[in-house]
Amino acid sequence: MRVVGVFSIKGGVGKTTTAVNLAYLASRSHKRSLIWDLDPQAASTYYFRVKPKVRGGIAKLLARREVDGRIKGTDYELLDILPADQSYRNLDLLLDELEQPKKGLAHVLQPLASEYEYVFLDCPPSLSLLSENIFRAAEILVVPVIPAPLSLRTLEQLDQFLAKSRLKVQVMPFFSMVDRRKKLHLETVDQLRKERGDLLKAEIPYASVVEQMSVRRQPLASFARWTDASESYERLWREVRRRLGKK
Amino acid sequence: MGATPSPRELAIFSGLTIGENPRAFRISATWAQALELPPHLRLRQRSEAARGVRTYLDTFGWRLHAAGLALVVDPQRTRLVRLGSGETVVAAAALAAPARADTLPPELVEVACLIGVRALLEVGAFDRQAEIVEVANDDDKLVARIEEERGDAGGEPLPGRVVVRPVRGYAAEADAVAAALADAGLEPAAGDLLDDVVAAAGRHPEDYQNKPRVDLDPDEPAAGGLRRILAALLDVARRVEDGVARDLDPEFLHDLRVAMRRARSLLTRMRGVLPTEPAAALAAELRWLGTDSGALRDLDVYLERLGGYRAELPQAMQADIEPLHAYLDARRAAALATLREAMDSPRYAQMMEAWRLLAKGDDLGQRGGQGLSVVAGAEIRRAHKRLVREGREIGPGSPPQALHELRKTAKKLRYLLESFQSILPAGALDRVVSELKRLQESLGLFQDLHVQAEKLAILARAMLSEGYGGSDTLLAMGVLVGHLEERQRDARAEVGKRFRRFDRKAVRKRVRAMAVESKS
Numbered sequence: 001m002r003v004v005g006v007f008s009i010k011g012g013v014g015k016t017t018t019a020v021n022l023a024y025l026a027s028r029s030h031k032r033s034l035i036w037d038l039d040p041q042a043a044s045t046y047y048f049r050v051k052p053k054v055r056g057g058i059a060k061l062l063a064r065r066e067v068d069g070r071i072k073g074t075d076y077e078l079l080d081i082l083p084a085d086q087s088y089r090n091l092d093l094l095l096d097e098l099e100q101p102k103k104g105l106a107h108v109l110q111p112l113a114s115e116y117e118y119v120f121l122d123c124p125p126s127l128s129l130l131s132e133n134i135f136r137a138a139e140i141l142v143v144p145v146i147p148a149p150l151s152l153r154t155l156e157q158l159d160q161f162l163a164k165s166r167l168k169v170q171v172m173p174f175f176s177m178v179d180r181r182k183k184l185h186l187e188t189v190d191q192l193r194k195e196r197g198d199l200l201k202a203e204i205p206y207a208s209v210v211e212q213m214s215v216r217r218q219p220l221a222s223f224a225r226w227t228d229a230s231e232s233y234e235r236l237w238r239e240v241r242r243r244l245g246k247k
Numbered sequence: 248m249g250a251t252p253s254p255r256e257l258a259i260f261s262g263l264t265i266g267e268n269p270r271a272f273r274i275s276a277t278w279a280q281a282l283e284l285p286p287h288l289r290l291r292q293r294s295e296a297a298r299g300v301r302t303y304l305d306t307f308g309w310r311l312h313a314a315g316l317a318l319v320v321d322p323q324r325t326r327l328v329r330l331g332s333g334e335t336v337v338a339a340a341a342l343a344a345p346a347r348a349d350t351l352p353p354e355l356v357e358v359a360c361l362i363g364v365r366a367l368l369e370v371g372a373f374d375r376q377a378e379i380v381e382v383a384n385d386d387d388k389l390v391a392r393i394e395e396e397r398g399d400a401g402g403e404p405l406p407g408r409v410v411v412r413p414v415r416g417y418a419a420e421a422d423a424v425a426a427a428l429a430d431a432g433l434e435p436a437a438g439d440l441l442d443d444v445v446a447a448a449g450r451h452p453e454d455y456q457n458k459p460r461v462d463l464d465p466d467e468p469a470a471g472g473l474r475r476i477l478a479a480l481l482d483v484a485r486r487v488e489d490g491v492a493r494d495l496d497p498e499f500l501h502d503l504r505v506a507m508r509r510a511r512s513l514l515t516r517m518r519g520v521l522p523t524e525p526a527a528a529l530a531a532e533l534r535w536l537g538t539d540s541g542a543l544r545d546l547d548v549y550l551e552r553l554g555g556y557r558a559e560l561p562q563a564m565q566a567d568i569e570p571l572h573a574y575l576d577a578r579r580a581a582a583l584a585t586l587r588e589a590m591d592s593p594r595y596a597q598m599m600e601a602w603r604l605l606a607k608g609d610d611l612g613q614r615g616g617q618g619l620s621v622v623a624g625a626e627i628r629r630a631h632k633r634l635v636r637e638g639r640e641i642g643p644g645s646p647p648q649a650l651h652e653l654r655k656t657a658k659k660l661r662y663l664l665e666s667f668q669s670i671l672p673a674g675a676l677d678r679v680v681s682e683l684k685r686l687q688e689s690l691g692l693f694q695d696l697h698v699q700a701e702k703l704a705i706l707a708r709a710m711l712s713e714g715y716g717g718s719d720t721l722l723a724m725g726v727l728v729g730h731l732e733e734r735q736r737d738a739r740a741e742v743g744k745r746f747r748r749f750d751r752k753a754v755r756k757r758v759r760a761m762a763v764e765s766k767s
Contacts (some may be wrong), residue, residue: 030324032336049389077338
């Protein structure tokens, strides 16, 4: 089981669309995959048309009660979802009450290790106890970055936090919602590519078809496979997979 | 080779659940019109049609089926599915049979563990046409699939079926769909389509066991019981011959040899139960084929071990052992040709015919009219006594040959116990067999190490004279022989320990109980 966190401190950068599309592409390459929607806004749960409800709430899950029975199959073969739930709003508080507050998520995932090849964590924007859990549970963090100052700043904050806490999780930032008509975007992309060697090559364009996802409630590749945006996600997935390498 | 987990263990470690409710029905032309779903569910327009040859793969002995799984190969991909629910456990690219564990893609690691040394063979195939209709809820979320499946195997149409495939987490909805289908007048269909496909190929799932269990009656005449065991063993031999000749899987030869050895052992142990002359003649012929097939079996075992040998050598020497591989391959091809020739010969055909006639006839030997349990009990006691006597005679100075003989005697006792298991008291049998098995394992290991060391030395000389490999290879083989001899010493100590456990009063008492109880 390879756990991929799709993470950003900032909101609105395309985390959920990334998590949904990567999970879908993973399942399409014959790998049984799970997406865990950790955001109480339940956006990825919504994309997959699943009710945002987990029996017993997150408290029961953290108490390690049978995660198996709370997973839902999506419309796509080999792709399942652990949906979000209202109770996720209290996730930080509940984690704090655990004996090992920083390992709560990892413990929930443990029994699924032999079942799923990939687990994608769709994370809410913040830097909190939940984030620390994510950094421990995930092997890599795929970080969408809008090529604009505010987004860059949060990427630096993440770097600093990880450096300080000496966590081993590998960060893979990539440019998201790139608008090639905007001079600022182009300049930022060029500038940052010179500065950071860890940036993934794939870039996700700003495209209306991506917004369509929330209307169609489907992953891009299932309704707009031959679009530029969809192909960008495929490139992104190939790159992530290559960087992950063999275990 | 490491120990292979049992299907059950594997199912546990891989987190698979076994046996979900099948929701299958016999097809009717009008099911879609008659179907009335509950108000929160509806059939979705989007449906999918599939056409193509579907093949089922399993080992000859149905290891996947026994674990509640089936390996389904469609033109584009392979899926490991759960029997019953039809849920896909894992998918991979399309496979071609025969396939062995080491050639399987990494996604199918569970399959590789389950099949162990066996090959995946085609157990059935059919030309499939399927239509999948999706069932969605109020949110237009897929909650179940209804699959209408038709097909024909070998030109014969298969009974079509309508199957509800649940989506994980939506069992209640799948149940509701199944209930609605039943209300629409559809008849439940038992089993999986796999059953029908396999039946069309003239088989049925789990129809082959290399150790046949024959239900016997303790009071029946000994000749009748023995004949039925011989018939079951003949059946095993007949089923695997083709696999041996086509060289599909080395395990076919192994099973053939075991069936023949069991038959021969019973004929000799139970002398006087069947007419003496044909029984002795058949035993002699079985011995002939046993010897003639031994070379191939040895080479199969060697080739399987080669990976382990390589790993035992220091890194720098590992490549030196390669000429041994080439040499063994060449020898194996020759041994296979020899065996094929033997199995094509009139002598082989006559032997099999003699086997059939002996299993079918009704003449009795002088002991043939005695009760089966009396004869079996006496033979078990006798074999046990001999094993104990031989074992006690073995000391630190005994030659390896003495241990080899002990191993053969132990095998004979085991064959008797297993052949007559249905008329022996289960508790005593289990206990004796488990102690015997442990003893046999230790004897097997010793023998194996001894023979390997000896054979490697012989092989080295033969390779030298036939021009395979140079002095580096010989040196590497010498290192291996050294390792083997060292391990042999440990194995020998283990045999002593296990024999002492076997030679306890508690075990002897149970053997006696078996003989007495099977008499009554």
